[in-house]
Amino acid sequence: MELIINGxxxxxxxxxxxxxxxxxxxxxxxxxxxxELNGNIIQKQEYQATALCNGDRVEIVHFVGxx
Amino acid sequence: xxxxxxxxxQSRLLLGTGKYPNFDIQRKAxxxxxxxxxxxAVRRMNIFEPNQPNFxxxxxxxxxxxxxxxxxxxxxxxxxRIAKLAKASGLCDMVKVEVIGCDKTLLPxxxxxxxxxxxxxxxxxxxxxxxxxxxxxxKRLQELGCxxxxxxxxxxxxxxxxxxxxxxxFIIEQATVPVIVDAGxxxxxxxxxxxxxxxxxxxxxxxxxxxxxxxxxxxxxSLAIEAGRLGxxxxxxxxxxxxxxxxxxxxxxVV
Numbered sequence: 154m155e156l157i158i159n160g161x162x163x164x165x166x167x168x169x170x171x172x173x174x175x176x177x178x179x180x181x182x183x184x185x186x187x188x189e190l191n192g193n194i195i196q197k198q199e200y201q202a203t204a205l206c207n208g209d210r211v212e213i214v215h216f217v218g219x220x
Numbered sequence: 221x222x223x224x225x226x227x228x229x230q231s232r233l234l235l236g237t238g239k240y241p242n243f244d245i246q247r248k249a250x251x252x253x254x255x256x257x258x259x260x261a262v263r264r265m266n267i268f269e270p271n272q273p274n275f276x277x278x279x280x281x282x283x284x285x286x287x288x289x290x291x292x293x294x295x296x297x298x299x300x301r302i303a304k305l306a307k308a309s310g311l312c313d314m315v316k317v318e319v320i321g322c323d324k325t326l327l328p329x330x331x332x333x334x335x336x337x338x339x340x341x342x343x344x345x346x347x348x349x350x351x352x353x354x355x356x357x358x359k360r361l362q363e364l365g366c367x368x369x370x371x372x373x374x375x376x377x378x379x380x381x382x383x384x385x386x387x388x389x390f391i392i393e394q395a396t397v398p399v400i401v402d403a404g405x406x407x408x409x410x411x412x413x414x415x416x417x418x419x420x421x422x423x424x425x426x427x428x429x430x431x432x433x434x435x436x437x438x439x440x441x442s443l444a445i446e447a448g449r450l451g452x453x454x455x456x457x458x459x460x461x462x463x464x465x466x467x468x469x470x471x472x473x474v475v
Contacts, residue, residue, distance in 0.1 A: 179270060196308060212264065215265045217263045218237040219238045219289050220261075220424075
């Protein structure tokens, strides 16, 4: 399916069905990352149960240096 | 001891984590600064580079409290969204409200800052708003129940030091929560002056990160803040127009 991740249209394989699966696909599951799906923040404990649909808007953010 | 909400800190220096030459220098600067609160920004991740190093991941998070900022927000709603994203990391519940109202001066938008502070307090955050040195605005933020007030010394990253010590002293005098001078500090003298005026802490980034020797400057800032605080607590002498002798006038030996 196609997702809009951080503003870019990205095609992910069919086996990627959940937020958990998406992070694993991009090898981000051990990173300090925060996920927002269609404007809603997804808590870590909900990653496995949160299904993704074609066209979903996903934001994956993290902490960077700042003042 | 600096108390912000439920937290207590030995150090009165809050250090930013942006713009260091490299992670190695940054790590050493953070260490010698003895800062216990580090600020961060929230940004999109480059999902195609999972192995990109990240400074936060190199830190012993048991030693530091994270203070994410809402930099990039231009409205209260945007600031709240960024704060919630940061909190969802499970690593922090403090937030530096930073809502910029002018791209050139990077001065905060007072109306949106006030709104964002109110909304975030209602959400249960420990809220530290970055504000201008406006005395009445500081009072209004305090009345909302924010946990510290962070007036700027001068524009962010400008290194101009404290351009309105009078306003700053008014803010400090009326404050019932900690006042942390944030932004514009350029030298250790600026940081010491902020503390001598009675500030509870200083938040700085560029002054250390962009110094010729950031590690040495981190140490200098740490010492300056400690010296300024001790000076404030000790109580300086009033300024007098004329000299007063330090040596006794009596008992002079005369030939």
